[in-house]
Amino acid sequence: MNKRKILITGKGSYIGTSFIKWLQQWPEQYEVEEISVRGDEWKEYDFSVYDVVLHVAGIAHVSADPKMEQEYYNVNRDLAIEVAKKANIESVGQLIFMSSIIVYGDSGCEVITRNTIPKPANFYGNSKLQAEKEIGILENENFKIAIIRPPMIYGKGSKGNYLRLAKLARILPVFPNFQNKRSMLYIDNLCEFLRLMIENKESGLFFPQNREYINTSNMVQSIAKANGRRIILVGILNPVIGILRKRIKLINKVFGDFVYEQTISNYKCNYRIKEFKESINETEVERKVI
Template identity: 65%
Template sequence: MSKRKILITGKGSYVGTNFIKWLEQWPDQYEVVELSVRGTEWKEHDFSIYDVVLHVAGIAHVSTDPSMEQQYYKVNRDLAIEVAEKAKEEHVKQFIFTSSIIVYGDSSHINKKRIIDNNTKPQPSNFYGNSKLQAEEGISLLESDDFKVVIIRPPMIYGKGSKGNYPKLASYARKLPIFPDIDNERSMLHIDNLCEFIRLMIDNNENGVYFPQNNEYVKTTEMVRLISEIHQKNVKLTRVFNPLIKFMGNFVGTVNKAFGNLVYEQGMSEYKENYRVWDLQDSIGVTEK
């Protein structure tokens, strides 16, 4: 069997770098090339030799700076569609686009549950989410029998070297003697679970919109407890501050970021093959090792 040839557009990205590492387990099955799509040189690259393009280039973090808005649309939407158009023109068979749960808006308030199911309509609350959603729409229009489009809307991705909320939580878990014990639920996805999911999308030549997540929802406090245990810190959990924190949730965005609720209904994330190589506890273990 000949190797599947995969082009990752977006050099040095967290997902792309980890995916390359993940596929090293099957050296005879996959051949992966990474391509920078900054500037215009990428347009000269021959896409026709690849079976799959995995597009991971993009501005990843939410900014509220209005001067950044055009840049978000240019990179997250226009560039993604342009890469997909080139892939289709040059007869690539499958295009995989990494979008985000952020197309549904922010996580909910600390005092409210928010469950996304198959009937939930995307409603971005900022231009990051909107740029991702418009990219999805533009790319989906290109789909045909010969050009399969996979759109992945992962929740918060974490793992060794990840950016965003996880490293902040890990640092609290290592440093703080006590931490608030608040009941919340988040869908999250360990990077290895995502990499295995993408591999299965390629192996099974899939198309459609997908919502991979870990087997279990994550409670922020529980995550902090697991991280602190690994570092033998054993943080003390307390509910003493809960009334104050819940009150602050009405005014302070970071409270909802840390303790808000945002989950995919579990059934949306099922797939015919198991992609969840780590459960929560093991995933924290491999991340913090």
């Protein structure tokens, strides 16, 4: 059996690094390399020896500063298009582009279905959506394109919102018991999904998520439990949170609803190999080791 040769553009990225580690379970099936796409040196790199390019390089949603807007478009849109064009010209068989649920806007929107029209709320989401559209044009019978729009990703080594919630779970004795729903995706489930995309030579638009929706309050409680702590959930602040999440972005980010309709995330092969409780335990054990 010939090994599938995979090139990850975005050296040192969380997803790329996790995926490399994941594929080490099948050393006889996959050969993976990663390169930096900063500067122009990558343009001289030979893509033609690879079966797949996984493009994960990009700027995450870390700043709303208008001064950063052009940089978002330069990296999340223009660079992604350049990588896709090079992969196409050099006869790579498949490109996988990591987009984001953020193309649909912020928390609080309706349940997202396959027919929901993207409506970015900021230049991060818009830069991703514009990249999707331009990259999609390049697809042909010899060049398959899979666009992935994952929700919030968490797991071993993750940062961002999960890290903030984990810090709260370690220090707070109580936390609001607010019933919201969020689609999320454990990193191992994502890595297995990406492997299946490659294995089955998929093309199209995909919406992977965990099997169950996540409730922020239950997540914080589960993180606390994994760290040997007990945190009490109280509902006394619920009316205030209900009002503030409509007015304050940070509150909405924590307690807002933001979900994919479950059936659009189904796939012919099982990629959701870790359930929520197991994913939290594994994440927290790993964080203690780190």
